[in-house]
Amino acid sequence: MTQNLIPELRLDAALHTDEPLLDVRHAGVNFKTEHGQVSAVQDISFQLYRGETIAIVGESGSGKSVTARLVMGLLSKRATVSPDTRVKFRGEDILKYSRDKRRLLRGSRISMIFQEPMSSLNPLYSIGTQIAEAIRAHRRVSKSEARKQAIALLAEVRIPDPELRIDQYPHQLSGGQRQRVMIAMALANNPDLLIADEPTTALDVTVQAQILNLLRDLQQKHGMAVVLITHDLTVVRRFSDYVYVMQRGLLQEHNTTAALFEAPQHPYTRHLLGSEPRGRAKPLSDDQPILLEGKNVRVSFGLRSGGFFRPVFHDLVAVDGLSLDLRRHETLGLVGESGSGKTTFGQALTRLISNEGGEIFFDKQPIHNKDRDGMRPLRSRMQVVFQDPFSSLNPRMTVGQIIGEGLVVNNIGANSAERLDRVRAALRDAGLPDNVTNRFPHEFSGGQRQRIAIARAIALEPEFLLLDEPTSALDLSVQAQIIDLLRKLQDEKGLSYLFISHDLKVVRALCHRVIVMQRGQIVEQGSVEEVLSNPKTEYTQRLVRAAFEIA
Known part of the structure; x- marks a missing residue:
């Protein structure tokens, strides 16, 4: 690491005549653990000017989010801030503020969007109540006026039917819609500084572009500044003015966005820029038999609005008579x-939820009318890997128990010793050491937890995997590792994948065919190269532009 890559001041500081809105110098944060002190952030300095966006990038564990929480004053009690740390906001060192003064600053002048909206939103209150609370905590407005402003905010962040949605609860919204609610709450009081910690990780590419364009519009309107914490380099290149690269708590490089992408100096920066999903799926022979087939599958949900005594019910058709077929050894996006x-x-195709109509066949066997007990013999042959490995892994169980649970339930293995051998083999297949069976999920990184989830699925030696956004929350370099792992497992074990994703770069690298859905219907389908290189519908064209083109 050469010292000239990490000067204390920005390389473009001479071009700015005004003082920085946010000026952080020599920031250091340590955490007390049972194994001693851990340095999460070491001697970090950065500046942010009004009306601009800086990006802080790096892999999981690099210290990006800890840096953001230092600015917000949201570090845990186990954290110790270095005495040399200075955090100046509008010229004042806010680390010297009292707790009450710091609390008044949060949510009014400085706001933050967190990565996981389901953990940040209260499941007991409607989203309208939570947005109104954010408004009334800092401004004297009536409940009716706060509700009116909340509806306007939901409309501004592109939530459909905001008048209906405002009385819904977090669990009734999709992941992307929940994240938009979090953004609406953060923007409720027109802050001077918005810290966005992976704000678009759970969002599809078009909504991602809409949200980031919205943030840019608000910047221009109010002179708001943004700290963007992300691992998505496409977003960084498109929306940031200046980039800071962190690794293991250290600042490795910083520069203007154009200069850093054009000529990265540090090996770690070059590693990040070279980690985008690459390669293509191996060609599939035409004689492969169909493993999973759905014909005219329909699923709808009932929505409720209105008051307690006069409820109004609406039917939302989520899957409107759709059909697909998946061949053996194929990956269908x-x-x-x-x-x-x-x-x-x-989930309907795998009978995790019930379908109202249509037929579903697995290995030519009808499964659309099977209940839970009827599906049990097939569960070992069809497995699921979910989007968020931390919420899908039981935190109270060891890795060995998590992976071995399916073996016990399905009576696989003659005894505990044989099951342990299969658990260890699954860990090795998933690219993990086989001596971690006594450790718990919280002891692993996000990428390692996703490998544990994959190991749990393949331990049963399935023929089919439903992969629901398995890489969306992972860093680019970890994404590339998981893609390579899935390719390897498919080659070795002949697996078939139904790969659900909003990341078209990953789909292009992994899938043979792709189906494009909009509002419960299929709008386009075909080979990956055909659909992504020459999209026919305006909707698919919009998805492809948002995913691959740098504005």
């Missing part, structure tokens, strides 16, 4: 915007 019905379709 299912793409579309958040709320398009792709996850619902995938």
Whole structure:
């Protein structure tokens, strides 16, 4: 690491005549753990000017989010801030503020969008109540006026039917819609500084572009500045003015966005820029038999609005008479915007939820009328890997128990020793050491937890995997590792994948065919090269532009 790559001041500081809105110098944060002190952030300095966006990038564990929480004053009690740390906001060192003064600053002048909206939104209150609370905590407005402003905010962040949605609860919204609610809450009081911690990780590419364009519009309107924490380099290149690269708590390089992408100096920066999904799926022979088939599958949900005494019910058709077929050894991509019905379709095909109409066949066997007990003999042959490995892995169970649970339930293995051998083999197949069976999920990184989830699925030696956004929350370099792992497992074990994703770069690298969904319907399908290189519908063209083109 050469010292001239990490000067204390920005390389373009001479071009700015005004003082920085946010000026952080020599930031250091340590955490007390049972194994001693851990340095999460070491001697970090950065500046942010009004009306601009800086990006802080790096892999999981690099210290990006800890840096953001230092600015917000949201570090845990186990954290110790270095005495040399200075955090100046509008010329004042806010680390010297009292707790009450710091609290008043949060949510009014400085706001933050967190990565996981389901953990940040209260499941007991409607989204309208939560947005109104954010408004009334800092401004004297009536409940009716706060509700009116909340509806306007939902409309501004592109939530459909905001008048109906405002009385819904977080669990009734899709992941992308929940994230938009979080953004609406953060923008409620027109802050001077918005810290966005992976704000678009759960969003599809078109909504991602809409949200980031919205943030840019608000910047221009109010002079708001943004700290963007992300691992998506396409987003960084498109929307940031200046980039800071972090690794293991250290700042490795910083420069203007154009200069850094054109000529990265540090090996780690070059590694990040070279980690985007690459390669293509191996050609599939035409004589492969169909493993999973759906014919005219339909799923709908009832929505409720109105008051307690006069409720109004609406039917939302999530999957509207759709059909697909998946061949053995094939990877079929299912793409579309958040709320398009792709996850619902995938769960209906695997009988995780019930379908109202249509037929579903697995290995030529009808399964659309089977109940839970009827599906049990087939569960070992069809497995699921979910989007968020931390919420899908039981935190109270060891890795060995998590992977071995399916073996016990399905009576696989003659005894505990044989099952342990299969658990260890699954860990090795998933690219993990086989001596971690006594460790717990929280002891692993996000990428390692996703490998554990994959190991749990392949331990049963299935023929089919439903992969529901398995790489969306992962860093680019970890994404590339998981893609390589899935390719390797498919080659070695002859697996078939139904791959649900909004990341078209990953779909292009992994899938043979792709189905594009919009509002519960299929709008286009074909080979990956055909659909992504020459999209026929305006909707698919919009998805492809948002995913691959740098504005």
